[in-house]
Amino acid sequence: MPRLLLLLPTMTYRTAAFLGAARKLGVEVVVASERAHVFQQAQPGRFLSLDFLYPDQAARQVVEFMATRPIDAVVGVDDATTVLAAVLSNALGLPHNAVRSTAAARDKYRMRTLLREDGVPVPPYALRSFDDDPVVEARRTAFPCVVKPLMLSASRGVIRANDEAQFVGAVRRLERILRTPEAAADGEAARQVLVEGFIPGREVALEGLLVKGDLHVLALFDKPDPLDGPFFEETIYVTPSRLPSTVQAEIASCTARAAQALGLRDGPVHAELRVNRHGPSVIEIAARSIGGLCSRTLRFGTGLSLEELILRQALGMEIPSLERECRAVGVMMIPIPRAGVLKEVRGQTEARAVPGIDEVTITAHPGQDLVPLPEGASYPGFIFARAESPKRVEAALREAHRRLEFVVMAPRKPSEAVESRCRRSRIQ
Amino acid sequence: MGLFRRWFGGTEQRSGEAVASPAPPETLAVSDESVRSDGEQGEDSRLRAKIQDLLDTAINPAVAGHGGVVSLVDVKDKMVYLQMGGGCQGCGMADVTLKQGIETMIREELPEVVEILDVTDHAAGQNPYSAASKK
Incomplete structure (x- = not known):
């Protein structure tokens, strides 16, 4: 049975998706997080705690671990772990993107510099x-x-x-x-x-898989809500794109050139681009897959998840298909209605009843502080839809969202926030 | 009502079950004891006792370190239904705890278990040990 080292920050949304994919593939997983897990002592072969901020130290730990338990691949699930995955793979002699390439994709300034030097349009x-x-x-x-x-x-x-x-x-x-x-x-x-x-225009997100330097476009998402600021809260993603096929081809070509400019050759890429009459400009290209729970929208071939594709590639397994299902799909990252403390979310049953809605997942907890952008970093939940056309998907997402009611109490006073943190620290 | 009421209705109820008790899955509530043989019920009872012992002696002492608690809801047809409470309810690492930790321990002791299912309403967790926060 192949063994996978999965780098899972404790606060990631991606845990269930990657563990589920590993199970389907019959892969043994070693979970590495930045905090020791409660079962680490009882199950030392299944857990590692690594300091994600000190890659060299983490590499020494993993090399030591591998002496008794060989590892076949290292996969990071988000921005914070992709560079570390490259460092660890390098230390273990496993195939992976170059460390400098993943590091460049993680640093917006370095990324733009490399893209501009290679003639890729950037702001x-x-x-x-x-x-x-x-x-x-x-x-x-x-x-x-x-x-x-x-x-x-x-x-x-x-x-x-x-x-x-x-x-x-x-x-x-x-x-x-x-x-x-x-x-x-x-x-x-x-x-x-x-x-x-600031680049005016429409924004799109491209989800791709690099295989030996070739970009395979897995999905191109339109973002139908304008992202013009002052803050840039993501809301709706819908695929397939409604942009003309020629524009879609330009976006794919631009993303492929961006990946090449950074030296990325294998694994997932998630790119954000602005498109206007001058063509596409790359806002970001990351050596990871789409974040949050958004990957739930994607199914390939006979039902493979995005995470299965990623693990199959990392482990050198056959990938039966990179073709996404025919139906239009979409996700709404539910915007934070206002700053405060979440009391409850009403209307979930009514939202789920909207034709085309697959799932409404509320990830925020009662009592959780809701912090809007630009300070915040999370969504209170996600809505997923599937229909015959992108237009219907978008309409279903908007209608489901309209039926949700977030009951939010006033933000905590600073003294209450301190007390809340103290309660958490006692639990920890 | 079947297994669920029986399990919660008598002296078998354990301390952890007081932490969180959302409505049980419908599949449990409508189970029909009459169609199951004595042998099947006996096997499930044996598994129930063994799993409760594992929870009491190994699993709950470990998760208590993060303010968590795991309760056995039921065993039916060798499928184990667990509920997570306290710091485990809504925790971003709940899947890791379940699949890497709890499931491994149960399967090592009881390889005949068919599946282990988490029936927790994680969205209702009020004080998870680690809530997901990134895009």
Whole structure:
């Protein structure tokens, strides 16, 4: 039985999907997380705790582990683990993307630089430091622009500015976000800000699989809600795309060139592009698959999940088909209605009853703090739809969302928030 | 009502079941004892006792470290129904705990178990040990 080392951050949404795929494939899994699992002592062959921030140290641990329990592949499930997966694979002598390629895909500035050098269209951009005076920087910035952190994902910390005053406010707000312990762990990258030109147009997401350097497009998602700022909250993804086939081909070609420019050759890629009359521009290309629970929309061949494709490729197993099912599918990442404490979500039964709706999954918990963008990093839930056309999928998602009612209480006072954290720490 | 009422209605109820008790799956509620042979019921009873012992002696002491608790809801046709509570309910690592930890321990002791199912309403977890937070 092949053995897989799965790098699973404790806060990822992807756990069930990857473990389910491994089980279907008959693969033994070793779960590596950044915190020790409660069963690690009882089941030492099935768990590892690795410090994701120190890849060299993690590599030594994994090499030691592999001496008694050989590992056939290492798979990271998100941005935080893709670089580590490359480092560990390198240490174990397993095939994988080059470490420098995955690291470049993780760093928005490095990524843009490599893409631009290779002639791939990207927005105009510049790197700034929080040590610089934002008032001075504002004077030499063209508007509208978008300020972004180098490392965070899920649109966290991404803010549009239309003038100098908004720019100063956006930079200071981003600096506060990057002072949080989670973000500050990115080191020097958390002291820098990417300032890029705002590209008007439609946004799309391409889900692909690289096989020996060739990009296979698994799905091209339209994002029918405009993403024009000031924050960039993802909502609806629908595939197949309703863009003309020639434009879709340009998007695929642009993404393939971007992957090549970074040196990515194998494994999943998730790319975000802006499309307007000048053609597509790459906003991001990540060496990972689509995040959240969104992969649930995708089925290939006779019912393979995206995670099965990824594991099959990593383990050198045959991939029967890369053809997505014929029907249109979509997902809505439910927007956070407002800041506060979630009390309950009403109307779930009514939302599920909408024709075309496959599933409504509420992932936020009663009592959970709901934090909107740009500070927040999670969605309260997901709605999934499947229908005969993208238009019907989109309509079903909107109607299901309309039927949901989020009961949100006022945000906690700072003293209550401290008490809540204390209660959690006692449990931990 | 079948197995579910019997299991919760008498002295067999265990302490962990007080933590969270959403409505049981319909499949359990409508089970028909009359169509199952004495042998099948006896085998399930034996498994139930063994699994409860594993929960009491190995599984729950471990998950208690994260404020969690795992309760046996039922065993039917060698399928085991578990419910997770406390810090395990809604935890981002609940699947890992179940599939990598609990399931491995149960299968090592009781290889005849057909399937282990989590019937927890994870969305109702009020204080999960680790809630999913990334896109």
